Amino acid sequence: MTPDGSLISAAGLRKAYGPTTALDGADLSIHAGEVVAVMGPSGSGKSTLLHCLAGIVRPDAGTVHYDGRDLAAMSDAERSALRRRDFGFVFQFGQLVPELTCLENAALPLRLTGHKRKDAEARALRWLERLEVADVRHHRPGQVSGGQGQRVAVARALVGEPRVVFADEPTGALDSLNGERVMQLLTDSARETRAAVVLVTHEARVAAYSDREVVVRDGIARDMAGMYDAA
């Protein structure tokens, strides 16, 4: 834990891509079991913020602490291990391995952390059942609908019971009904396992599944939690 009891905390994050400033002093903390929506217009720095928090992108300045540890002080191998063990990821598109079945895809994070096939697939199957897609377990991603594929991706993100799920526009490619169901299943499952969820979205109805929102504007993250008491 970090001093303020949060699971992840970022302070003064700055990141530029060439002449373009993506983050310009972003601060944020997230507690265990919390679903936080990161909102803001296109190009405001939302995804860069998520990538910095997940240790995928190294910020130019500022710090990210996860469970009391400074990500910048870890080696690349340590950060990779952390991502595999403690983090789950859901993206908008193209995240399933086309050659593997849905079951093998969902079991992949466990296989990568050394679990035996039988055990990994048994656990993956339970998550596919939870996500209502057990019937397509032997299909390959190309043979299932967008909504089914995204549920498999959510199962894969949750199979290792991560402490943080990073979701970048997880329903961006889905229709309203499928998008809502995916959000419901994702947030219900995360709350049960006390995982924190960092949810990047530009859709208000998706953000409504969060506990609070952080708005990124011009590379600066504003935590809107205090605003709740204003009314």
Added chain:
Amino acid sequence: MSIGHTLLALLESGPRHGYDLKRTFDEHFGHDRPLHYGQVYATMSRLLKNGLVEVDGIEHGGGPDRKRYAITDAGITDVAQWLAQPEKPEPYLQSTLYTKVVLALLTGRDAGDLLDAQRSEHLRLMRDLTQRKRDGDLADQLICDHALFHLEADLRWLELTAARLDQLAKAVRA
């Protein structure tokens, strides 16, 4: 919502007492605002006067007499016309929020902060509705979805305005 037309339409399936009409109305449409008995009886006497319903029978009991109402042919025609008539789209051309944004810009205040606060307030209500939807039945889900889509539309406008604040500031201060 037209309570008169709604009660009238509920009578199409068969005659009902006033209390039965209220109960059925509340069950389908009164989640937030159940009808008062006074509203039901005032509405029924208006419908009676206009010949859209008639008294089908009166029960004499220990308390006040209870009338049973039935819809007339004229009432059925009225319901059919009402259902066939599309609702007028509401364009919200006089938005208080737009006025506030312009005034913030004119008085040198931070219009971005105002929009942030409004987004937060909208999202708070959207969270409540989303929770109610999760706990509710299909009727709850549809009612909440209707409200959620409208709130989302407000927020889309808000994001578009936020992205054009510099432009708007120049225009209003010119």
